[in-house]
Amino acid sequence: MSGAGPGDRPIVLVGCGKMGSALLAGWRERQAAASYVVVEPTMGAPPLPGVSMLTEAAALPGALDPAAVVFAVKPQVLAEVAPPYRRFAGRAVFLSICAGKTLAFFARHLGAEAAVVRAMPNTPAAIGRGISVACANQKVTAPARELCDGLLAAVGEVAWVKDEALLDPVTAVSGSGPAYVFLLIECLAKAGLEAGLPAELAAQLALATVAGAGELARRSPEPPALLRENVTSPGGTTRAALDVLMGKGGLEALMISAVAAATRRSRELAD
Numbered sequence: 001m002s003g004a005g006p007g008d009r010p011i012v013l014v015g016c017g018k019m020g021s022a023l024l025a026g027w028r029e030r031q032a033a034a035s036y037v038v039v040e041p042t043m044g045a046p047p048l049p050g051v052s053m054l055t056e057a058a059a060l061p062g063a064l065d066p067a068a069v070v071f072a073v074k075p076q077v078l079a080e081v082a083p084p085y086r087r088f089a090g091r092a093v094f095l096s097i098c099a100g101k102t103l104a105f106f107a108r109h110l111g112a113e114a115a116v117v118r119a120m121p122n123t124p125a126a127i128g129r130g131i132s133v134a135c136a137n138q139k140v141t142a143p144a145r146e147l148c149d150g151l152l153a154a155v156g157e158v159a160w161v162k163d164e165a166l167l168d169p170v171t172a173v174s175g176s177g178p179a180y181v182f183l184l185i186e187c188l189a190k191a192g193l194e195a196g197l198p199a200e201l202a203a204q205l206a207l208a209t210v211a212g213a214g215e216l217a218r219r220s221p222e223p224p225a226l227l228r229e230n231v232t233s234p235g236g237t238t239r240a241a242l243d244v245l246m247g248k249g250g251l252e253a254l255m256i257s258a259v260a261a262a263t264r265r266s267r268e269l270a271d
Contacts, residue, residue, distance in 0.1 A: 006033045006067030006147060010052075012060075012092075013070050014081060016040040019097060020072035022126045024051070026154030033067065057084035068147060071096040075269070082109045089114040093144035095151060097121050099171055100269035103137045103164055115139035117148040120167055120175045121155065130156030133170040135163070168270070172262030180258065185210050 011033045013020055020040070027033060028050070037052045037060065047053060054060065069085050071078060075098045085094070086109070093115045094106060106116040117140055121132040132152040136145055145160075152158045161167070185206045192202030217224050232238045245251045 008034050009065055009067035010035040010037050011068050011070065011151070012037045012039065012064075012066040012085075012088075013072060014039045014057075014085070015071065015073035017072065018123070019121060019125060020070075022130075022155050023070065023072065023097075023151070026125070026128060027151065030150075030154045032151060032154055037064070037066070057081075060084075066092045068093050068095055068144075068151065070094075070151065071098055071101075073098060075100050078105075079109060082106070086110045086114070093117060093140060093148060095119060095148045097132075099175065100266060102270050103135070107137070113139060115141065115144055117145065118164065118167065119148070119152055120170050121152065122174050123178050125155035128155055131159070131174055132156065133159045133161060133167065133174065135161050135167060168266040169259065169263045171266045172259045176262050180255070181210065181214075 011027065013024055013036060016024060016038050017040075020038075024036065024038065027036065028048070035050045035052070037054065039054050039057055039060070041055050066088060069088055069092050071082065071094065073081050078096075078098050078101055088094075089111045090113045094110060095117045096106065097119050099120065101118070103116055103118055106114055106118075110116070115137065117134050117136045119132045119134040121130050124130040125132075132155070134148065134152060136148075140148075149158050149160075161170070188210065189199075189203045189206035192205060193199055197205070213227075217227060220227060222230075228242075232242060
């Protein structure tokens, strides 16, 4: 690749589920490429301008010369999905958002010459507020890396690491992290219900509070610890609650244990 962008070369998206659809929407909004080819067996969406929709890799034109092939399928099917794209090795960069599938996995299935970027995005990508952490193998050129950075940036922030092993705790913190926040909303609403609030009001308060606090933390130049202290008056209601949450075996200890468990599981799933 001679430049940071794909030029007239298409982007091939393999898998168009929730994350794949979010990526495609972001690319089209930012005009990341002139055209796209989507390979999705269950494709039922209406045709989109500039997007060719296929149900299998065998239907890809023989003369196709993509700038990038993006894998957005379930990890457990990738071993059978990836090999037909081996013909693009050495010409296109491969970008994977499939959890647990290592750079070594792609070397086995796509060949040692394949330029591969492995990334872990998270579900807020659906609203353009995700974050992805990426790691490239030695075959990835600077322009190819810049292309992948732009493709990921279409749905949120992007960070890069050199050590692939870091993607396991990344998966545990940011990949799985939205589920922890959703659980917090659930638990806060249930606590409000137990304290006597009507169910609908408890749910409304929990959702608005977590969403608002998160946005405040994002916009504020102050660190979360200081924002917490700003809400906490000595001897007040917040202090009483934090004495429980910050006590022995409280939220910090639970979160450390949870992230450690998710990190271990990510390593167990790696290929």
